[in-house]
Amino acid sequence: MSDQVVTAHNGFERLLGRLGRKALGAVSWLGDMASVTGSSLALIFAPPWQGRHFVLQLYALGVGSFVIIAITGAFTGMVLSLQGYYTLAKFGSESLLGSAVALSIIRELGPVLGALMLVGRAGSSITAEIGIMRVTEQLDALQMMAVNPQARIILPRIVATTIALPLLVSMFDIIGLAAGYVVGVELLGVNAGAFTGEMIAKVLPEDLYAGWTKALAFGALVGSVCTYIGYRAVPTTEGVARATTQAVVIGSVGILMLDYVLTSFFL
Amino acid sequence: MNEYKKIEMIVGAFVLAGIISISWMAVKLGQIGGLGASGYALNAVFTDAGGMRAGSDVMMAGVVIGRVDNVVVNERSQARLTLLIDDGIPVTSDAIASVRTKGIIGERYVRISQGGDDEMLQAGDEIEETESAINIEDLVSKYIFSSGE
Numbered sequence: 001m002s003d004q005v006v007t008a009h010n011g012f013e014r015l016l017g018r019l020g021r022k023a024l025g026a027v028s029w030l031g032d033m034a035s036v037t038g039s040s041l042a043l044i045f046a047p048p049w050q051g052r053h054f055v056l057q058l059y060a061l062g063v064g065s066f067v068i069i070a071i072t073g074a075f076t077g078m079v080l081s082l083q084g085y086y087t088l089a090k091f092g093s094e095s096l097l098g099s100a101v102a103l104s105i106i107r108e109l110g111p112v113l114g115a116l117m118l119v120g121r122a123g124s125s126i127t128a129e130i131g132i133m134r135v136t137e138q139l140d141a142l143q144m145m146a147v148n149p150q151a152r153i154i155l156p157r158i159v160a161t162t163i164a165l166p167l168l169v170s171m172f173d174i175i176g177l178a179a180g181y182v183v184g185v186e187l188l189g190v191n192a193g194a195f196t197g198e199m200i201a202k203v204l205p206e207d208l209y210a211g212w213t214k215a216l217a218f219g220a221l222v223g224s225v226c227t228y229i230g231y232r233a234v235p236t237t238e239g240v241a242r243a244t245t246q247a248v249v250i251g252s253v254g255i256l257m258l259d260y261v262l263t264s265f266f267l
Numbered sequence: 268m269n270e271y272k273k274i275e276m277i278v279g280a281f282v283l284a285g286i287i288s289i290s291w292m293a294v295k296l297g298q299i300g301g302l303g304a305s306g307y308a309l310n311a312v313f314t315d316a317g318g319m320r321a322g323s324d325v326m327m328a329g330v331v332i333g334r335v336d337n338v339v340v341n342e343r344s345q346a347r348l349t350l351l352i353d354d355g356i357p358v359t360s361d362a363i364a365s366v367r368t369k370g371i372i373g374e375r376y377v378r379i380s381q382g383g384d385d386e387m388l389q390a391g392d393e394i395e396e397t398e399s400a401i402n403i404e405d406l407v408s409k410y411i412f413s414s415g416e
Contacts (some may be wrong), residue, residue: 167285
């Protein structure tokens with residue numbers, strides 16, 4: 001296919017050819033990812049289950065990401081409260097601060113920032129780990145011992161990120177709200193009753209469902225993108241390095257794009 | 268194995284903390300299965316709901332006593348609101364429901380003023396007396412046209 005493109009007559013045709021090749025490459029990349037992820041997920045119905053590996057991954061990816069999620073959540077809540085206060089104070093409606101902070105954290109910032117932190121901290125390590133398993137032929141060794149690497153390596157990681165992210169995001173939300181409360185009420189002097197009252201009045205069940213659905217979807221996205229890129233890493237030192245970078249970039253961009261799509265569904 | 272048991276315990280604590288966070292948010296913030304589910308429903312028909320949305324407050328004497336559960340247009344092209352009133356707050360059968368605005372950004376709420384009747388509305392009843400939203404543009408145009416005569 002690529003041979004024909006090289007014989008193209010002028011620059012424009014060559015450009016078109018290159019664009020076409022890129023597009024086909026992207027589509028086949030997505031297709032391959034769907035096939036690897038799908039066939040790994042299908043193994044969830046096939047015993048023996050890798051419960052032990054799942055727990056270990058939940059520990060490494062979930063518990064290990066807690067501290068960074070907590071710090072991110074606290075500072076997000078604090079800065080939202082600070083920024084929101086000065087904007088709302090111009091209109092004399094500081095009492096709305098609680099609902100403004102709560103809705104932005106629960107609907108948007110909790111899931112998105114939580115997922116970005118997970119991709120940076122846990123996603124990169126997933127890709128690097130699987131990539132090095134590829135380089136050192138551990139994946140082939142597993143196969144030799146009749147252990148399906150998709151069941152043993154990929155599936156527990158996807159399930160772990162999918163389950164861990166909603167839990168982490170909920171913790172992010174609560175820490176962010178508490179930090180926003182401290183800044184808004186203790187430092188800036190917003191009425192405590194107005195802050196919590198508005199927060200409770202304005203946050204509807206739909207907002208919570210929207211946030212949790214996003215967290216679930218982002219968790220699955222992080223898990224499947226990072227395992228797939230590691231699984232298909234070029235088995236060289238450079239290949240693993242490039243795969244790790246790629247996993248973080250594609251994961252982050254994917255989260256932001258998926259966020260827009262999901263938000264437009266929920267509004 | 269001992270090491271694994273320890274990890275298992277930490278993971279258990281993590282999952283528990285996550286579930287507590289989720290349920291705290293659900294009960295305290297979203298009021299899922301809390302206030303949202305309890306209470307009794309009353310209907311009220313307005314000619315103009317003025318942008319009322321589900322979730323808006325229902326107030327009596329300035330105190331929140333429930334929330335708007337549903338806003339639809341009925342067969343006579345009027346706005347039909349379903350109000351969820353907290354249990355233990357009786358509403359008289361001649362009460363007046365009005366669409367009001369609170370705050371500077373014009374957030375809508377339903378105000379219920381009690382009447383003098385001894386009879387109380389039951390769940391599913393309709394509040395007969397309603398006052399629609401006051402539309403400032405209408406008032407201004409009315410004023411302009413009437414003063415010109």
